[in-house]
Amino acid sequence: MHFDSPEAVSAALKSAQYLPDARISQVVFLADRLSKPVLVEGPAGVGKTELAKTMAIVTGRDLIRLQCYEGLDEAKALYEWNYKKQLLRIQSDVDHDWDTISHDIFSEEFLLTRPLLAAIRSPDPVVLLIDEVDRVEIETEALLLEILSDFQVSIPELGTMVAATQPLVFLTSNNTRELSEALKRRCLFLHIDYPDPEREEEILAARVPGLAEHLASQVAKVARSIRGLDLKKAPSISETIDWARTLLALSIEQVDEEVLGDTLHVLLKYQTDIEKAAKELTSSGR
Amino acid sequence: MLPVITGFVDELRRSGVPVSMVEAIDAMKAVEAIDLSERVALRETLRATLVKNLRHERAFDTAFDVYFSTVPALAEEDADSLDQAQPGGEVSDPESGAQAPAFDLEALVDSLLEALEGLDAEALRRGARDAVDNLAGMEPGRPVGGTYYLYRTLRRLDMDDLEEQLTEALLADNDLTEFERRLLEEEIETRLEMLRREIEEEIRRRLVADRGRDAVARTLRRPLAEDVDLMHATRAELAEMEAAIGPLTRKLAARLARRRKRRTGRLDFRRTVRRSLATGGVPVDPQFRYPRPHRPEVWLLCDISGSMATFSRFTLQFTHAMSTHFSRLRTFAFVDTVDEVTEFFGPGVDFGSAVDRITTEAEVVWLDGHSDYGNSLETFYSRYGRQMTSRTTVIITGDARNNYRPARDSALSEVARAARAVIWLNPEPHAYWDTGDSAMSHYARHCTSVHEVRTLRQLEEFVENLTLPSARPLQNA
Ligand SMILES: Nc1ncnc2c1ncn2[C@@H]1O[C@H](COP(=O)(O)OP(=O)(O)OP(=O)(O)O)[C@@H](O)[C@H]1O
Ligand SMILES: [Mg+2]
Numbered sequence: 001m002h003f004d005s006p007e008a009v010s011a012a013l014k015s016a017q018y019l020p021d022a023r024i025s026q027v028v029f030l031a032d033r034l035s036k037p038v039l040v041e042g043p044a045g046v047g048k049t050e051l052a053k054t055m056a057i058v059t060g061r062d063l064i065r066l067q068c069y070e071g072l073d074e075a076k077a078l079y080e081w082n083y084k085k086q087l088l089r090i091q092s093d094v095d096h097d098w099d100t101i102s103h104d105i106f107s108e109e110f111l112l113t114r115p116l117l118a119a120i121r122s123p124d125p126v127v128l129l130i131d132e133v134d135r136v137e138i139e140t141e142a143l144l145l146e147i148l149s150d151f152q153v154s155i156p157e158l159g160t161m162v163a164a165t166q167p168l169v170f171l172t173s174n175n176t177r178e179l180s181e182a183l184k185r186r187c188l189f190l191h192i193d194y195p196d197p198e199r200e201e202e203i204l205a206a207r208v209p210g211l212a213e214h215l216a217s218q219v220a221k222v223a224r225s226i227r228g229l230d231l232k233k234a235p236s237i238s239e240t241i242d243w244a245r246t247l248l249a250l251s252i253e254q255v256d257e258e259v260l261g262d263t264l265h266v267l268l269k270y271q272t273d274i275e276k277a278a279k280e281l282t283s284s285g286r
Numbered sequence: 287m288l289p290v291i292t293g294f295v296d297e298l299r300r301s302g303v304p305v306s307m308v309e310a311i312d313a314m315k316a317v318e319a320i321d322l323s324e325r326v327a328l329r330e331t332l333r334a335t336l337v338k339n340l341r342h343e344r345a346f347d348t349a350f351d352v353y354f355s356t357v358p359a360l361a362e363e364d365a366d367s368l369d370q371a372q373p374g375g376e377v378s379d380p381e382s383g384a385q386a387p388a389f390d391l392e393a394l395v396d397s398l399l400e401a402l403e404g405l406d407a408e409a410l411r412r413g414a415r416d417a418v419d420n421l422a423g424m425e426p427g428r429p430v431g432g433t434y435y436l437y438r439t440l441r442r443l444d445m446d447d448l449e450e451q452l453t454e455a456l457l458a459d460n461d462l463t464e465f466e467r468r469l470l471e472e473e474i475e476t477r478l479e480m481l482r483r484e485i486e487e488e489i490r491r492r493l494v495a496d497r498g499r500d501a502v503a504r505t506l507r508r509p510l511a512e513d514v515d516l517m518h519a520t521r522a523e524l525a526e527m528e529a530a531i532g533p534l535t536r537k538l539a540a541r542l543a544r545r546r547k548r549r550t551g552r553l554d555f556r557r558t559v560r561r562s563l564a565t566g567g568v569p570v571d572p573q574f575r576y577p578r579p580h581r582p583e584v585w586l587l588c589d590i591s592g593s594m595a596t597f598s599r600f601t602l603q604f605t606h607a608m609s610t611h612f613s614r615l616r617t618f619a620f621v622d623t624v625d626e627v628t629e630f631f632g633p634g635v636d637f638g639s640a641v642d643r644i645t646t647e648a649e650v651v652w653l654d655g656h657s658d659y660g661n662s663l664e665t666f667y668s669r670y671g672r673q674m675t676s677r678t679t680v681i682i683t684g685d686a687r688n689n690y691r692p693a694r695d696s697a698l699s700e701v702a703r704a705a706r707a708v709i710w711l712n713p714e715p716h717a718y719w720d721t722g723d724s725a726m727s728h729y730a731r732h733c734t735s736v737h738e739v740r741t742l743r744q745l746e747e748f749v750e751n752l753t754l755p756s757a758r759p760l761q762n763a
Binding site: 005006022023026027030033034036038039041083084087088091134175176177178181184185187188189190191197218221222224225228230255256257260272281282 | 304306308309312315316319320321326327330331333334335337338339340343463464465466468469472473532533534536537568569570571572637638639
């Protein structure tokens with residue numbers, strides 16, 4: 001089943017408490033239509049991972065997640081032979097000749113399936129999330145490239161496996177490293193930035209039940225204001241959500257200087273940032 | 287539809303955005319899957335398929351505005367008419383002739399205020415069109431840029447007055463605290479910016495109709511962030527470049543560490559056999575030996591004199607970002623003498639305060655505050671030379687403009703002898719080296735390599751191609 005329009009994507013995401021903007025729903029719509037992977041880039045905590053997770057929910061598909069890290073290799077990303085089991089099999093079998101045994105030990109039973117292979121072999125379409133792809137080395141990127149271009153792998157001992165169904169693929173990146181041009185060419189590119197206050201207000205309304213509209217609007221505006229400062233770490237969406245929850249728990253109805261001073265540490269993680277924001281916000285701009 | 291997309295792709299390429307053949311074809315295919323009357327859908331579809339780097343989005347937006355300026359107006363018409371925006375086309379709606387009602391500025395301001403207050407995008411667009419019709423005084427064929435008409439319109443609208451009135455309208459109660467006032471000011475600023483953008487777009491639309499896409503696109507082309515001259519970058523341009531610095535330093539760190547990574551390590555036979563004893567001699571758990579990464583030691587020596595102001599801000603930013611990747615990074619700043627500033631960049635220090643401390647606390651001026659490379663290098667070597675090892679890479683950034691003082695380059699040859707490598711990055715065009723008071727070639731002969739780094743692109747190329755003489759191995763590790 002495909003989505004009819006970007007609006008349909010948007011409505012589906014919203015029904016699962018994810019508030020997309022026009023760009024997000026347009027790109028997801030295209031990804032679904034054209035069966036192309038999406039490379040989602042943006043600062044921490046703007047909803048990159050959450051987008052893939054929510055797409056799995058709204059399409060009713062399984063989410064297969066490959067979490068990337070430095071040193072991730074083929075054996076952990078694609079497949080690996082279970083050599084311990086193979087060795088034990090060889091050890092315990094003295095009656096058969098080598099041909100039989102080797103045929104035997106390179107069979108399904110001894111194959112350890114890792115996320116990429118799992119996504120290809122799944123009989124039902126899945127959402128494949130390759131999270132934080134900028135963390136892997138360039139060599140591993142080449143491996144991803146191979147798979148993303150035709151959704152198939154060849155395992156020398158077993159032959160080529162072609163994806164039975166088309167997975168919806170999301171790759172996320174914090175852009176700590178420039179990804180290869182080849183990989184980018186394969187993907188639709190989606191940069192997600194911090195939301196504008198109107199969308200952030202909607203996110204808060206969805207994620208923090210019971211939050212008064214007026215307070216949500218204040219929280220969103222404060223977040224925009226703080227993100228405009230030159231800080232070490234700007235508040236992410238999850239941090240504004242936390243902040244709103246804190247305000248709600250403290251039964252605060254109105255954000256003022258005092259509340260700000262008492263609760264800024266929920267929004268900001270570094271002491272220098274907290275001091276800077278407190279100073280800036282409590283003096284009129286310009 | 288095809289030709290206009292092709293034209294658009296060409297324009298992107300002319301502004302420096304790399305668009306491959308495959309991507310152009312992808313864009314065409316994607317466009318077939320969408321509703322062409324939706325401007326946002328078209329824009330985001332082209333963006334997602336054609337632009338894969340955040341730094342190129344500004345160029346994309348400008349080109350899009352020019353090439354698809356007529357899209358919303360054509361909503362109900364055949365999309366093919368997109369190709370017809372050629373010089374001499376109809377500028378505004380046909381009715382705006384003799385029968386047009388007399389223009390009423392006050393009424394326009396009122397309706398704009400209402401639109402801004404209620405955040406009514408449609409009304410805002412109508413107001414902007416009205417404003418351009420009556421206030422911009424656009425004359426077909428007149429060779430002035432859009433900015434001229436924009437300012438004329440804004441001045442006649444009296445933006446200050448508009449701001450005041452909008453503030454009054456949005457002011458819920460009168461005694462706001464400083465904090466509330468700030469939030470309100472920011473809100474008003476955002477809304478006025480929306481109006482400004484609408485007017486700008488409207489003007490652009492008419493310029494395109496008057497002169498044709500290609501001509502307008504040409505006047506609007508700006509260098510991409512990676513091609514802006516670092517010595518003369520504006521603040522906004524610097525900010526744009528800064529975003530690229532993080533990924534770049536990470537790559538540099540990897541290059542310097544030169545970890546020759548193989549897919550897997552070599553089998554460590556001894557350890558494998560030892561382990562197998564536990565499983566009755568069956569090597570169930572093979573052990574591998576991985577090549578160990580170098581621990582590079584980098585010393586940065588930056589000219590922070592006045593002639594280098596913009597560039598040194600950039601290099602210091604680079605340094606700041608590097609300090610997260612190198613445990614052994616030392617930084618030195620110099621004007622006519624040198625001082626170590628490593629501690630100003632400690633972990634978690636904010637960049638602004640590091641720069642403040644360098645300018646106030648570092649002792650980099652000894653005599654008169656004009657660059658003196660000779661003295662700086664001599665002081666550098668005599669003070670820190672003994673701490674250099676065969677693993678130290680020294681990177682010097684500066685224009686080598688020595689104010690006609692003697693080069694005194696022998697200290698640099700000592701540095702080169704002691705260190706693993708000396709790399710010089712010069713932000714001036716190669717053609718200017720050795721002209722006037724530049725002593726570049728005196729220093730260059732002692733360096734492992736010298737690079738012109740005037741732009742972010744050149745810095746990226748330098749990092750990309752960097753190979754260093756390998757450090758003398760200490761022991762066989
Ligand atoms: N559009 C949105 N609608 C609703 N909630 C959102 C949205 N975007 C982000 N969030 C909230 O923010 C949280 C953080 O998002 P997420 O973990 O996806 O960030 P990320 O971009 O993957 O960050 P990182 O780069 O740190 O991995 C989510 O768990 C969700 O609660
Ligand atoms: Mg994430």
